[in-house]
Amino acid sequence: MEKNTILKIENLHVNINDREILKGLNLEIKPGEIHALMGTNGAGKSTLVKTLSAHYDCIVTEGKITYKNKDLLELDVSQRANEGIFMSFQSPIEVAGVNNSYFLKTAMNAKRTYTGLPEIDAMEFLKLVKEETGKFNIDRKLLQRDLNDGFSGGEKKRNELIQLLMLQPDLIMLDEIDSGLDVDAIKTVANVINSMLDGKKSILMITHYDRLLELIKPDFVHILNDGKIAKTGDYSLALELDEKGYEAIGIKDANK
Amino acid sequence: MQINNIQGLILPKKSDEEFLKVNFDSLFAHDFSNIEVYEFDIMGLETIIDEENYESILFDITRSVDNKQKIITINKNIAEPIFLIHKLKENETFYTNSLKIKVAKDIKASVVEVFVNSCTNSFYGVNRKIELEENSSLEYVKIQDINASNSMIFSLCVEQKDSSNLEISNFEYGNGFIINSFENIINAQNTNYELNALVKLFGDSTTSNLVKTIHNEKSSISNINYKHSLKDSSKAVFKAKSIVNETALYSKAFQHCNTILLSDDATIFAQPHLEIYIDELEASHGTTTGTLNKEQLLYLQSRGISKEESYEMLLSAFENKIVDNIKDELIKEFIKTYKRDKYV
Numbered sequence: 001m002e003k004n005t006i007l008k009i010e011n012l013h014v015n016i017n018d019r020e021i022l023k024g025l026n027l028e029i030k031p032g033e034i035h036a037l038m039g040t041n042g043a044g045k046s047t048l049v050k051t052l053s054a055h056y057d058c059i060v061t062e063g064k065i066t067y068k069n070k071d072l073l074e075l076d077v078s079q080r081a082n083e084g085i086f087m088s089f090q091s092p093i094e095v096a097g098v099n100n101s102y103f104l105k106t107a108m109n110a111k112r113t114y115t116g117l118p119e120i121d122a123m124e125f126l127k128l129v130k131e132e133t134g135k136f137n138i139d140r141k142l143l144q145r146d147l148n149d150g151f152s153g154g155e156k157k158r159n160e161l162i163q164l165l166m167l168q169p170d171l172i173m174l175d176e177i178d179s180g181l182d183v184d185a186i187k188t189v190a191n192v193i194n195s196m197l198d199g200k201k202s203i204l205m206i207t208h209y210d211r212l213l214e215l216i217k218p219d220f221v222h223i224l225n226d227g228k229i230a231k232t233g234d235y236s237l238a239l240e241l242d243e244k245g246y247e248a249i250g251i252k253d254a255n256k
Numbered sequence: 257m258q259i260n261n262i263q264g265l266i267l268p269k270k271s272d273e274e275f276l277k278v279n280f281d282s283l284f285a286h287d288f289s290n291i292e293v294y295e296f297d298i299m300g301l302e303t304i305i306d307e308e309n310y311e312s313i314l315f316d317i318t319r320s321v322d323n324k325q326k327i328i329t330i331n332k333n334i335a336e337p338i339f340l341i342h343k344l345k346e347n348e349t350f351y352t353n354s355l356k357i358k359v360a361k362d363i364k365a366s367v368v369e370v371f372v373n374s375c376t377n378s379f380y381g382v383n384r385k386i387e388l389e390e391n392s393s394l395e396y397v398k399i400q401d402i403n404a405s406n407s408m409i410f411s412l413c414v415e416q417k418d419s420s421n422l423e424i425s426n427f428e429y430g431n432g433f434i435i436n437s438f439e440n441i442i443n444a445q446n447t448n449y450e451l452n453a454l455v456k457l458f459g460d461s462t463t464s465n466l467v468k469t470i471h472n473e474k475s476s477i478s479n480i481n482y483k484h485s486l487k488d489s490s491k492a493v494f495k496a497k498s499i500v501n502e503t504a505l506y507s508k509a510f511q512h513c514n515t516i517l518l519s520d521d522a523t524i525f526a527q528p529h530l531e532i533y534i535d536e537l538e539a540s541h542g543t544t545t546g547t548l549n550k551e552q553l554l555y556l557q558s559r560g561i562s563k564e565e566s567y568e569m570l571l572s573a574f575e576n577k578i579v580d581n582i583k584d585e586l587i588k589e590f591i592k593t594y595k596r597d598k599y600v
Contacts, residue, residue: 053558056550081560093555097573106569107559114560146573163559 005066006031006171006202007052012063014044014051020061021047023227029171032199036213036238037206039224040246045206046090048224049173052204053087054080067171081107082114084170086163088177092156095147100159103147104129108166132165136192153180161192172196174205178212190215210242225251257291257350259284259379265320266313274312277493277525278464283379283407283433289348293322294380296340296355302327306354308385311468312437314411318381322352325383328367330394331360337368337395337587343599344373344380344406354383359392359420366395366584371430374600376405384412388420388447395423397587401596402430404459414440416447416476425582426453427591431461431490439468440478442504447476454483454578457490457522464493467511471504478508483578484515485571486522494524499531500539507534511541516548516574548574 007029014022021044029035037045051058052065054077065072068083075083095103109119120128133140142151142159151159157177164172172193178186186209193203193216207213213221213235221238223231223246230251231237240249259267267284268275306325308315328338344351359365371380380402388394402408408430414422428434440449455463469478484492498509511528528541548570556566582588 056554076563077554077557078560078562078566081558087558089555089558093551095552095555095570095573097576098556098569103556103559103561103569106565107556107561110560110562110565167559 004030006068008066010064012051012065013061014047015059015061016047016057021227022051024063025228027222027229029202029204031170031202032197033220034197034203034216034218035205035220035222036218037204037222037224038208038238038241040251043224044227045224046175049087049175049204049206052080052173053077053085078110081169082111085173086167086169086171087173088160088164088175090175090179092148092151092160094149094151096149098147100145100147101125101143104143104163104166107163111167129162129166133162135195136161136188138162138188154182154185157181157185157189161189164196165192168196170201172201172203174203174207176206176208178207178209183211186211187215210238213238223249223251257288258286259317259350262320265316267317268313274466274495277495278435286377286379288350288379290346291321291350291352292346293324294342294344294351294353296326298328302329304356306383308413310411310413311439311441312411312466314409314435314437315383315413317409318352318354318383318411321350321381322354325354325356325385327356327358329358329360330363330365333364337366337397337584340367340369341599342369342371342380344375344378344402347375347377349375349378351378351380352382353380356385356387357394357396358387359389359394361389362391363389364393366397366587368397368399368587368590370399370401370599371408372401372596372599373403373406378406380406380408382408382410384410386412386414386422388414388416388422390417391419392417393421395425395582395584395587397425397427397582397591399427399591399594400430400434400436402432402434404431404461407433409435409437411437412439414438414449416440416442416444416449418444419446420444421448423450423581423583424452425578425591426451427578428453428455428457428463429596431457431459433461434463435466436464437466441470441472442476442478443472445473445475449476449478450481450581451479452481452578452581454485454575455492456485456575457492458487460489462491462493465495467496469496469498469509471498471500471507471509473504475506476504476508478510480511481578481581482513483574484513484524485518485575486515486524487518489519489521491523492525494526494543495529496527497529497531498539498541500534500537502533505534505536507537507539509537509539513543514574515543515545516571517545518547518571
């Protein structure tokens, strides 16, 4: 693995419920790069990000994933998160009875302990939250409620952004974070993501929506088809796809 | 002295539907060295002979060795709860304690009872009668923390007058052999009866809750809500029967029982049961049994929280729903900070 590679996926095969979804996928992401993952439904986009975050559904049958020079497959879910991998859930899970603020402070302190930093207390936590959310006009009242419990679709996505801002991960994976959001909310997502780009943080985002790509310009666009990356290009590939559709660029839609 | 040998005492039989899943054999056959009445550290309590006709025959076990009953009458509003702490210390002892709690008309009160022990092979027979006068309100909270090799039978009978309110929160923490019996025959209108319980078991403990509620009058509410979190090879029994008779129009009768099994060997026997003789009412019953939600566990872990801590967070969330029902903030804090070590 090259020194300046944050993530390297080699010949990745993944099964869900004994059905092979990823069939020999290769991908390399360097620090600071933005990669967009596109593809028809069922192509394996979500499976890839779920595999990277150690989702229990995904069984790796073959291949290798190296993250920050470590064998990622040896790390469990929380270790991966503490190493800087953040997956924004397509449908964030509701957890009634767990206060959102308590959850976030626990998560921050878990990461701080993992990296050898002292834990932050409630006052420091509130100060940090106020600072970070204030920059983007994100409503802090979400933190007073239970984690995602009874949140609207937009509130859930905003809550993911708060977590993102507070946890400051190195590899940000966004699984259709734009789905169900209005134009203003998409702008907020883009503002948050763009503000975090410091040349070191990398992004892997799944989207069907050209609008998000206009706001967060990818360095690479990958088209996933039948469990493999079928085509890679720059932002112009996304534009071409938007204009012509999958079949015109030589991708067979298995759903048709 | 063996409970089996008490003259004239009719004991629950295995074949009785109510006690089908409760095995009393080792308790009733145990030979206790002493019999002792557990006395409250309160001067001047009135004492009566308990001649009440109870639905449950469990009351008779305690009454067969001690038929006296103390009475606490609350006839003025008290800002702070009354705390009654029971600490059993003697080994091989059959303890008894019988108390009537009376709340006068228009009065609001709260009572907390804590049951702990530092002895072995003892048994505690506890009889309780709660009498609520018109428009009175009682928040009654019980912590049972009787541990291994000890047993307890707690029998409670409720009598409510019109527009009275009773909210019971029952916390079962001990790993002994425990039977709780709650009976409320509602012969008054516009009463509210809530029975919330958290049964948190571990080791080889067995805790059974037998709940019987009968609605005989109009427009009263009963709401039975149990949560079990069961570890190791613990076993819980939940049997609730609510009867709504023809005379009890516009009643509301609810029963819910949720269980989280935290080991392959933990067991729950849950049987909610409604018997309804009218159409003009609201009623529901249900029971769920499962383990912690794996999607929720994954979500917490995906933000860096270890599996163990995520597990504890979810379990606390489940359990805290019962604590959150408590109205009195002082009692809520007491429950949240309760530690057995403070009392034994």
